[in-house]
Amino acid sequence: MNNILLATDFVDLRDRFRAATGQAIPALPPGPLPASPAQLFQQLGGGDVPEVVVIDERSGTEAALELASRLNAECPGIAVVLASDRAAELGLAAMRAGVSDIVSTESDEDEIRHALDRADRAARQRTRVGPGDRDDSRTGSRSTRGRVISVVSPKGGVGKTTIAANLAVGLARAEPHSTVLVDLDLQFGDVSTALNLAPEHTIVDVVQGAAARDSMVLKTFLTQHESGLTVVCGPHSPVEADLVGVDELTHLLQTLAAEFRFVVIDTAPAITDHVLAALDLTNDLVLVTSMDVPGVRGLRKEMDILRDLGMAFERRHVVVNLADPHSGLTRSDVEATLGTGVDLVLPRSRGAAVSINQGVPLLQSDVRDPAAKKLRRLVDRFAPAPKKEPRPSREKAGSRFGGRHRLQRKGAQ
Structure with missing residues (x-):
């Protein structure tokens, strides 16, 4: 069988498995076991993603079982074989960690071969999908493509990231694990701040190495938010922006669209090559401006540029943020300048300001706030809330049955 990886510092175990399979099985570099699948894939460098990982329990029981458990949870296409002389003692814990054998x-060599064959069959069984799902679970291709929603604005400070974060959280809460939010402001993106996240990995990590070639590996590099949202966070430093190429970004977005129902992109406040690459894959464009003359005129210029580039989006949503009745501008003024209708007006809100400073989006906390109510309308444009059946009022209920009782009483008289 192919695609085996040895996680052990013991030469005797490596030699035993290589002799049993007749293969030059790769092994992780000497040192402590990786704490997570993402760290394991990083140590692999450019190597192939394994189908079976053999973990030597002698490297540390707790670390071995923790790695096995995380591989089981995060990488269903990988089976784990535990090498240990304490099978009777660790059997239950190993089973709970998802160890295959x-x-x-x-x-001896026969026992090793049989264990690896069983693990290989288990890995293939777990990645088997039906005809209506994916064509290839390891490459991320699907028969259907997710909906890509790009949130754009030519100016900073208009609440673009706040709107993108609330939209993504709202979609994730409507359908858990359906949505990924991508921070495409590669120099000064602050999606992680907006969601109060401290990401271990960023977009720089997911466009390189095994994560760029295998959707299963990619998911181990993504950051999970408590709302059920998955996040691709921006680089830790502006100097890392150059490490994300346009071709690599395009491949990432295509893979995410194959894995998630909604891909929400928080773009940079400029028309860069990376933003244009994202717009080429975009289904819905959310255009954001603040209710002031510079913001509205800037958005009009951006709309004109996109039109000249041949990017006329049929599904376009214009959002005016930070609306203030005392600003001197009205909705009609904005629409006249933009030359198109405004779909949503978000009022300036004290609750929104607090949520930004706390890193808790309004649609995550369920606060009663005028801006939250309008943001839910934005979410409903993409994932409408199910309509509730109207309940008959007591008055109507009484009219249905009370009339019969009155007739009965009248007849009795």
Whole structure:
């Protein structure tokens, strides 16, 4: 069988498995076991993604079981074989961690081959999908493509990231694990701040190495938000922006669209090559401006540029943020300048300001706020809330039955 990886510092175990398979099985570099699948894939460098990982329990029982558990949860296409001479003692814990099989470090070649074959079959069984799902679970291709929603604005400070974060959280809460939010402001993106996240990995990590070639690996590099939203956070430093190429970004967005129902992109406040690459894949464009003359005129210029580039979006949503009745501008003024209708007006809100400073989007906290109510309308444009059946009022209910009782009483008289 192919695609086996040895996680052990013991030469004797490596030699035993290589002799049993007749293959030059790769092994992780010497040192502590990786704490997560993402760290494991980073240590692999450019190597192939394994289908079976053999973890030597002698490297540390707790670390071995923790890695096995995370591989089981995050990488269903990988089976884990535990090499240990304490099978009777660790059997239950290993089973709970999702270990496919336990082999002794002194097992003969036949026992090793049988264990690896069982693990290989288990891995393939777990990645088997039906005809209506994916064409290939390891490459991320699907028969259907997710909806890509890009949130754009030519100016900073208009609440673009706040709107993108609330839209993504709202979609994720409407359908858990359906949505990924991508921070495409590669120099000064602050999606992680807006969601109060401290990401271990950023977009720089997911466009390189094994994560760029395998959707299963990619998911282990993504950041999970408590709302059920998945996030691709921006680089830690502006100097890392150059590490994300346009071709790599395009491939990433295509892979995400194959894995998620909604891909929300928070773009940079400029028309860069990366933004244009994202717009080429965009289904819905959310155009954001603040209710002031510079913001509205800037948005009009951006709309004109996109039109000249041949990017006329049929599904376009114009959002005016930070609306203030005392600003001197009206909705009609904005529409006249833009030459198109405004779909949503978000009022300036004290609750929104607090949510930004706390890193808790309005649609995550369920606060009663005028801006939150309008943001829910934006979410409903993409994932409408199910309509509730109207309940008959007591008055109507009484009219249905009370009339019969009155007739009965009248007849009795």
